[in-house]
Amino acid sequence: MEAQSSILRLRSNGIIPIPIQNPKTPSFLPQIHSTRLVSVRTHHSISSQVKNSRLVCKSRVVKAGKSTSLEDLEAGFRRKKLAVFVSGGGSNFRSIHEATVKGTVADCGGADYARDKGIPVILFPKMKDEPGGLSPSDLVTALRSYKLDFILLAGYLKRIPSELVQAYPRSILNIHPSLLPAFGGKGYYGKKVHKAVIASGARYSGPTIHFVDENYDTGRILAQRVVHVLANDTAEELAARVLYEEHRMYVDVAAALCEDRIIWREDGVPLIQSKENPKDYR
Numbered sequence: 001m002e003a004q005s006s007i008l009r010l011r012s013n014g015i016i017p018i019p020i021q022n023p024k025t026p027s028f029l030p031q032i033h034s035t036r037l038v039s040v041r042t043h044h045s046i047s048s049q050v051k052n053s054r055l056v057c058k059s060r061v062v063k064a065g066k067s068t069s070l071e072d073l074e075a076g077f078r079r080k081k082l083a084v085f086v087s088g089g090g091s092n093f094r095s096i097h098e099a100t101v102k103g104t105v106a107d108c109g110g111a112d113y114a115r116d117k118g119i120p121v122i123l124f125p126k127m128k129d130e131p132g133g134l135s136p137s138d139l140v141t142a143l144r145s146y147k148l149d150f151i152l153l154a155g156y157l158k159r160i161p162s163e164l165v166q167a168y169p170r171s172i173l174n175i176h177p178s179l180l181p182a183f184g185g186k187g188y189y190g191k192k193v194h195k196a197v198i199a200s201g202a203r204y205s206g207p208t209i210h211f212v213d214e215n216y217d218t219g220r221i222l223a224q225r226v227v228h229v230l231a232n233d234t235a236e237e238l239a240a241r242v243l244y245e246e247h248r249m250y251v252d253v254a255a256a257l258c259e260d261r262i263i264w265r266e267d268g269v270p271l272i273q274s275k276e277n278p279k280d281y282r
């Protein structure tokens with residue numbers, strides 16, 4: 001596909017078609033925005049495009065001085081825009097996108113999947129052997145142009161630069177396949193995490209979703225799920241059970257983000273407000 005020089009106008013169905021760069025080093029930027037999905041990938045992944053996904057993913061527009069019930073808010077929610085960063089197979093990205101299609105929320109393999117769904121892609125970071133990648137400042141500019149609300153890292157393996165962290169305070173989230181702060185930080189990604197967990201004799205593991213700061217895996221923890229580590233577990237078997245919980249948890253978190261159900265406690269700990277009982281937080 002010929003690279004296009006500019007971002008086309010927003011179409012009525014809410015899709016922002018993003019220029020696909022040179023097909024050899026394609027990139028995509030699909031945007032979940034009730035009907036849009038945005039994703040950014042490292043040099044490992046390939047490009048794609050997403051079509052319209054009917055995301056029931058909205059956010060609250062609360063009139064000044066007027067608190068409203070969840071039902072009222074449902075009627076007045078402003079739809080949210082999410083970007084998803086992928087590097088690997090993109091299974092977390094796919095589960096979030098599939099949830100948008102089902103209407104529960106609003107190249108690498110993830111890029112291939114996005115291409116099949118019609119999602120355009122952006123390549124980041126700039127790699128010496130892959131022209132077309134963006135610099136950190138260009139990435140911030142590109143993401144700003146879509147007026148994103150949140151950025152979700154989903155198996156993304158490069159450190160997010162400070163420029164982006166500063167540009168999107170309390171708005172970038174990551175999923176990590178261990179119960180942070182254990183088994184996190186530089187060198188802890190993919191199967192390496194599960195091998196370390198098994199070797200340690202830990203009896204429990206599970207995914208963590210946290211807000212992203214300048215360092216690997218040290219941001220504020222938002223959600224965790226517990227998975228048993230079995231005595232004869234291989235890293236692959238443990239990874240599969242953790243990944244199953246990752247997919248469910250990230251879809252629930254994306255829904256909470258879209259419905260403005262993330263509350264920050266006074267000590268800086270983020271909590272998720274229950275949709276069923278707004279008085280409950282977890």
Ligand SMILES: Nc1nc2c(c(=O)[nH]1)N[C@@H](CN(C=O)c1ccc(C(=O)N[C@@H](CCC(=O)O)C(=O)O)cc1)CN2
Pocket residue numbers: 153156157158159160161165174175176177185186187188189212213214215216217218219
């Ligand atoms: N600023 C931040 N950037 C990123 C974070 C973060 O918390 N803050 N999370 C990571 C995801 N991640 C764990 O969840 C993680 C990814 C990669 C590594 C790592 O050691 N990477 C290697 C390079 C791997 C490669 O390029 O194939 C390295 O830096 O040497 C640790 C943790 C995403 N970004």
Ligand SMILES: NCC(=O)N[C@@H]1O[C@H](COP(=O)([O-])[O-])[C@@H](O)[C@H]1O
Pocket residue numbers: 086087088089090091092093110154155156157175176177188189190193243246
């Ligand atoms: N430290 C980051 C890290 O290890 N991320 C992990 O990469 C796997 C692949 O995700 P994917 O199938 O969504 O691409 C997932 O288990 C995710 O937690």
